[in-house]
Amino acid sequence: MSTPVQTLLPKVIDTAAFPAKPVQMEGVKDALIREVITGADGAPNFAMRIFDVAPGGHTPRHSHNYEHEIYVLAGAGEMHTAEGPRTFKAGDAIYVPANAEHQFRTVGGETLRFICLIPIAQNCAR
Amino acid sequence: MSTPVQTLLPKVIDTAAFPAKPVQMEGVKDALIREVITGADGAPNFAMRIFDVAPGGHTPRHSHNYEHEIYVLAGAGEMHTAEGPRTFKAGDAIYVPANAEHQFRTVGGETLRFICLIPIAQNCAR
Numbered sequence: 001m002s003t004p005v006q007t008l009l010p011k012v013i014d015t016a017a018f019p020a021k022p023v024q025m026e027g028v029k030d031a032l033i034r035e036v037i038t039g040a041d042g043a044p045n046f047a048m049r050i051f052d053v054a055p056g057g058h059t060p061r062h063s064h065n066y067e068h069e070i071y072v073l074a075g076a077g078e079m080h081t082a083e084g085p086r087t088f089k090a091g092d093a094i095y096v097p098a099n100a101e102h103q104f105r106t107v108g109g110e111t112l113r114f115i116c117l118i119p120i121a122q123n124c125a126r
Numbered sequence: 127m128s129t130p131v132q133t134l135l136p137k138v139i140d141t142a143a144f145p146a147k148p149v150q151m152e153g154v155k156d157a158l159i160r161e162v163i164t165g166a167d168g169a170p171n172f173a174m175r176i177f178d179v180a181p182g183g184h185t186p187r188h189s190h191n192y193e194h195e196i197y198v199l200a201g202a203g204e205m206h207t208a209e210g211p212r213t214f215k216a217g218d219a220i221y222v223p224a225n226a227e228h229q230f231r232t233v234g235g236e237t238l239r240f241i242c243l244i245p246i247a248q249n250c251a252r
Binding site: 082 | 133134135136137138139140141142162163167168169170171172174193195197199205207208209212213214217218219220221222223224225226228241243245
């Protein structure tokens with residue numbers, strides 16, 4: 001007899017009610033993270049996190065051996081790249097390839113909110 | 127001499143200006159897709175697509191051997207699951223595990239817009 005495979009049900013996550021934690025990395029200023037889909041949900045490939053960066057805040061200037069896939073939900077910002085700054089706004093997607101230097105800073109008075117997906121085996125915010 | 131590794135630069139994508147294509151799958155009604163980050167960008171692990179489902183429209187009722195990670199940008203909907211419907215709204219994230227039956231229908235008069243990420247090797251909208 002074969003063992004039946006347990007199929008999990010789809011799950012809806014209210015991100016507005018999801019607990020936010022301060023990002024503790026060196027080089028971060030005034031950023032919160034919500035880890036809304038992770039390995040704990042059974043996700044095998046990638047993790048979905050939502051970041052809130054308060055006006056004047058930023059993420060660290062760094063690079064790492066895995067990519068980011070980002071969607072900007074609110075606010076506006078400037079991305080540091082090895083070839084100079086790039087501006088971005090709500091509704092933009094951003095692809096950060098592995099090993100590319102990057103940093104996100106807020107522009108204007110609104111909180112910058114973005115989704116950032118990474119391979120499940122990585123978590124640069126821990 | 128070692129060969130230098132080419133590091134690509136981060137890339138900002140204006141999704142509002144990104145071309146949308148009708149989703150051609152059987153069982154789909156009134157849905158558009160924007161494939162904003164794919165293997166063509168060098169993305170090694172996952173693809174980011176944005177779907178617009180017009181009021182009264184829906185995605186196919188199906189299952190497949192890979193997961194979806196979804197973030198709802200606008201509108202509201204009802205998700206079919208093997209254990210009945212689940213409602214969702216803008217600001218919700220949805221995790222659909224591999225092999226879980228699912229379908230998304232609009233609720234209300236607003237276009238349902240969501241981001242849907244899948245492993246790069248898969249593309250259920252083709």
